[in-house]
Amino acid sequence: MDYSQFLYMPQELGLLVVFLLVFLFDTFAPRRCQSSLPVLTVVLFGIFTVCNYFMMVRGTAFSGMYESTAATFVMKAILNVGVLIVFIQSIKWANSEAMAVRRGEFYELLLLTVFGMYLMISSRHFLLFVIGLETASLPLAALVAFHKKRYESHEAAAKYMFTAIFSSAIFLMGLSFVYGLFGSLYFSDIAYQVVNNTSAMLVVAIAFVIAGIGFKLSLVPFHLWTADVYQGAPTPVTSYLSVISKGAAAFAFMVLLVQVFGAAYSKVWEWMLYAIIILTITLGNLFAIRQRNIKRFLAFSSISQAGYIMLGVIGANEIGLASLMYYVLVYIVSNLAAFGVAFAIEQQSGKVSIDDYNGLYKTNPWLSFTMMLAMFSLGGIPPFAGFFSKFFIFLGALECGEVSIYILVLIALINTIISLYYYLLVVKAMFISPDECSIPNFRSSCGERVALTVCALGIILVGIASCIYTFLVETAQDGTTMFGLLN
């Protein structure tokens, strides 16, 4: 066997190195310097993230089971940024008493899920894909259950676990149909045989596959676990769930649908996705309106955001892919900012209800300012990044120029008004509502502040600095054969 092909997966290898170092330190380092583990992890992962940008390679490995293209590379790099921010945020938390013995596990499990996502992103064979998927989702179940003391944590873990297994069963069933139809699990082989094949079996297979990934993306109606899990899980895990795994899944989803089932686009899955997008955006918004718990609220908002991300998939073109990656990046910074503020406040005062935020601006101007940026960005208000990402995702969707897509976009646009309503509710709580017993002023930990600053800068700059989007478009167009068989 030719080991040189491992060189085509430098990011995975780098990640493994980081993981091993952390693991070794966690196992053998003396107890007294254990507390420096989080910082170490951050440093290592930071170095890795930076190095990422020098390890760009293109090529396939393992007889085409694994492919590394510009797009996958950039996608992983984007995810790394998010993961790094999550790590930085959770330094203080990881050093808290409750975490004393288990902080190592936290980081190791997270790193493992990242590894799984890498595999998902660049796998070109369903076996590898499934392995990646499971690697990405199983450790998260453990992480959701991380709060030993809190009951919600366990309930959330149970719900997540059962739904996850169920959905993977469905997904695998779908795969078995695919295998039964085409006798191969290589993306490329399947893609060619999908052409003008519209057997019911294929339709069921595609539906099951969509359901399987839809679970990770929490698309309606596969989303019902989301709110409970987000609420129950420890906040860093929640933020991780909400952005990183969602981002990875979104990319993988696009690859799967476009590259594998692209030939069935207009006949089969365009309409499935069409319906699912409308349901996702609308129901997500409808649920979000009434939430008072900030984490649940963000959960539903992230559901509707996932719907918007799917607009990039339904566009099924380079602009769509680029806009999707861009949207994920913007979504990472915005959502992490929101979660960061929520997390800081939860850490400080244990308050998680939006009503507790009343008059926050008087006491903690910077936190509320960051939160406001995040809300405006999520709501798609210029000049913040969210506006640009929404605009481009719509643009990508409309590229194909079908009237039906115009209607879809119109529905999505009308939904942005509803979403703006509940985002403004948070802003209102912080800036306008009278403050009888507002949270006292406090100084959040260094890590949190760094993370929030990064996010805030991201929110302001990612949009205006057009070079990022331009770069993403170039990446999307760079030698990808994704859209070859589309019809």
Added chain:
Amino acid sequence: MIWSNILIYFVIIPLLMLGGLALCKNIKQVRAVAVVGATALMALAIYLVVEFLGLRAAGNDAEMLFTEGAVMWFEPLNIHLALGVDGISVVMILLSAFIVFAGVFASWKMDPLPKEFFMWFCLLSTGVFGFFISIDMFTMFMFYEVALIPMYLLIGVWGSGNKMYSAMKLTLMLMGGSAFLMLGILGIYFHSAPAGQPLTMNILEIASNNAVPHSWQYFLFPMTFVGFGVLGAMFPFHTWSPDGHASAPTAVSMLHAGVLMKLGGYGCFRIAIFLMPYAANELAWIFLTLTGISVVYGAFSACVQTDLKYINAYSSVSHCGMVLFAILMLNTTAMTGAVLQMLSHGLMTALFFALIGMIYGRTHTRDIRKMGGLMQIMPFLGVGYVIAGLASLGLPGLSGFVAEMTIFVGSFQHADMFHRVFTIVACCSIVITAVYILRVVGKLLFGAVQDEHHRTLTDAEWHERLSTVTLILAVAAIGCFPNFFSSIITEAAEPIMKLFA
């Protein structure tokens, strides 16, 4: 390079103000920064007008001037940061500069959080100026929303009455409008160039390509027109206006009625009409009916209001309806009238709201039934109010008359009977306007003093006098020397209206 273009500084200055305000420690510095910035903007605007006239006089008859230094922004989508102004945008910029200047002084004693107030104020003006100077649909739309969103906090935090409701309603309705607008703009973008050529967001190129298929125009024209029409308070999308104005603080009402609502009219004309002349011609009658309604309708419902701000909000509905009405007449004179009306309505409504704010700040009520005989107590404000009222009911020598007459004459030149009859209907509004203006003036200023406590109140202070006088002078200037403005506007409107000749 774009820095060589003076237009960009209309955006830079407010941003600098924003930064400066962020560093301010106390109210004095805040005021200093605000005044300096506003004055700079005013000076720049006047300089721009001079330059513009100079270039025109020099025989530069390009449709847009100051277009140099366009910067490629989002290369894959061919989105530029492209600037340019014609006569219409120039006068709009001048108007905005005036209102911002007056607004700063009208909100001199803003409390609480003056710093934050002025920061939002600056963001709003950034959006407004950016909208007027850009000729790229994307940047236009971006600045448009930048101008809209600060309203929420400006009303929500510093407003009065049922402010949360009003602020939310205003923001959501306007954003709803811009949702339609976004779809319209995307649609135009995808049909901006004939097959094979690169798509573009640049208004001038789209207009010269004129490639939007007629079938699409039928869909996109209503989208964009309604999108902007919501902000232009077009019936039946005007209901944000009364509540919003009633709850907004003085300066915000000034800015909103004075400048923001103009974005609606300007956009309707610059994007909807200019880029889709065919549909504009075909569908004009629908919107003509709507705006014709809102002209009379607003005036009538102003007659029975008892809250000063509601009265002015409804009169704004009527006057802005006049703007859209004239735009839809699709001829040069009416178009000139529309822009003049935007100017005059902007100034006099700003004046109105400033005075109402000052009166409210003293009497703490806006209910005209609770006030009376204020003329004896605060003669300066009283006289100012009377002048504003006379301007609004179209007294010759003040701006209102010029604008309305141009609109009426222009609209009546339309060859079609339907349009002329509607013009006469619109004319009726001048009587109704007189009715409600005089009703207010009579109840509020004249007669005996209603509330003995009011006798102790004081007249305007220096900064209030300053902002009032600024606006009154502007109103009178337009009223007395209309040809100066109308000639600038006409030469800008003519080439566009050729599309319909």
Added chain:
Amino acid sequence: MELSYTVLVLIIPVFMFLFLGIVGVKLSKKAAGLLGTTAMGITTVIAYAAALTYFFGADQGQVVDGVRQQLTVLDITWLEFTKNLVIKIGVLLDPISAMMLIVISTVSFMVHLYSLGYMDGEKGFQRYYAFLSLFTFSMLGLVLATNIFQMYIFWELVGVSSYLLIGFYYTLPAAVSASKKAFIVTRFADLGFLVGILILSFYTDTFDFITLTSNPQAAISTAGGATFLGCSVMTWALTLIFMGGAGKSAMFPLHIWLPDAMEGPTPVSALIHAATMVVAGVYLVARMFPVYAVDATALDIITVVGAFTAFYAAAVACVQSDIKRVLAFSTISQIAFMITSLGVASPELHHGVGYMASMFHLFTHAMFKALLFLCAGAIIHAVHSNEMSAMGGLRKYMPICHIAFLIGCLAISGIPPFAGFFSKDEILAAAYANSPLWGVWLSVVAGMTAFYMFRLYYKIFWWNNPDYGHHTPHEAPMTMTFPLIFLGLVSIVAGFIPFGEFVTWNREEYIIHLDWTIAGTSIVIALIGIGLATVMYRKENDIPERLANQFRGLWTAAYHRFYMDELYQFITHKIIFARISKPIAWFDRRIIDGTMDLLANVTNSASFAVRRMQSGSVQTYVWFYIVGAVAVAAITIICLI
């Protein structure tokens, strides 16, 4: 042109207005008053100079083969609508505008002078003079207008200055509502004027008077016989324009504002509501006369409106008890005379003498009606009341005023040799020339005029005198009596001016020769009227009571001005406010706004409705999951088959 200095008559007053308006409060009252009066004096001198130069200018250049030329002294572009439709601000000198110059400047100067005494010690004295200057400016601008739109501009300005002056005592509710009423009613009329202008300019493509009047046939023909609702558009235009005139000149049914306008200071009533502004309507029709002359329908409408108003106002005047109201109604009636006389003056009959007559009457009426009002002012100043019941026997206390008032009454009743006789005689002549009906009608009204004027005269100066308590009425100060004397003299001699040499419809000379049959009858009728008044009101008696009781219904109706005001009240409040505005406001709040709120509520309730989905039990979640997946698949399959 050597007459270009005429523009000063506009510049000086407007400057005075701004000056007094802005820094007036700083000045002392005396200073402000004197300043205003002097400025007015200068204006008057210039106006006279201009008018006299125009008429008797050394170089007879103004007269070309017997036709007086119309001189456009200056014409500045003010606002350019289209290439041809341009608003210009200019000065047009022709016989009628020159004549109006004299009238306005004279009366205005007299009133300025008179006010020095009358308004002495009033609060806002400076403001008063500022407004007077504004009015003078606007009125002069109106008469000197070179185009119909300039006229409209100043038309609005006089409306506003009248509004401001009527509401001068702005603390009195009566004054406020009167001023509001005056403005809104005239504004409504101006709407007609505006629409008329729009139609006219649309077809003729010009605002300019000279272009319009020089060749009216062309104007009609460009309309190409276009009709609207069965009537030719030209008739519409002209009638609507006349509507504007009717509003300003208080023709029935737009007259209702004038009696209330008496709430303003008496000199103001003399200046605006007797001598100058109210005749603007007459002036407008006269200005456009050549155009009207080619449209018989419009002229007939004018005649009917005028004739009816003349009678109506006279009838009401006979029973009013407030002296200013009596004078107001007599004004209405007299202006109606002028209007009628324009209406009946079609060029082919009797050299269109009606035109000349109406202008002549305008001139004389301005003088003697101003005189009457100023006298009334002096009387009110003396007895501090408008009610006749508070007066009587004043001839002993204020002889000058008595004489002046008597002159005024004789003049208005048309007794030779006073001014009114000549002008009214010409009007009657014109009316008879048109049709006997109008002749008789107007003669009757003339008789009524004599009756109610002398009723007034007797009730004030003879009748029994109530006890005036400690302060007995006394003669007014010099500043007030001088104008009375001056105007009195004018009212005596003005009739002998050979008016026809100066003002005729075609600006050619016309020699007035009295038609003694008409003159005789009119004198007789006037004397009858006077005699009747003498019998009834010479001294205390109960004839009026008995008559009033005999015709109780008629009397009350007339006393309440035939309930016109009530009708208007009903229309404005019951119809416009209650039936239109309130429903619209309600509709706006409930329906339109309600829909918007409804959308929000629907969204909220929807979000409440769907919450069951999130039941919290994994099994429901999975249920939705599998159903969703299968449904998606099933639907797609069905669609594919």
Added chain:
Amino acid sequence: MEFTILMYLVPAMIMFGCGIYGFITRKNMIAILISLELMLNAVDINFAVFNRFLFPGQMEGMFFSLFAIGLAAAETALAIAIVINVYRAVRNVDIRQLTKMKF
């Protein structure tokens, strides 16, 4: 008798259906885990059968089912651990009690 592919597929599908049914109806979490196992095994059977009958050439399906079994084991292990956690917390394993967080 001749073994056709359906003879394997139908039972597999039935197993799958039973799994779903069990998941939705059982109260006991362990029972639910068992039904999940049923579903996963049905998948394994599918792969194996498809491979054996339709594509005997290569072993892809077989391998896949091997991996799937492994994954199933891992999942079950984790699930059991969580169930135990829950049991520690609330002293029972009734899934219908786990509805504290809802709406």
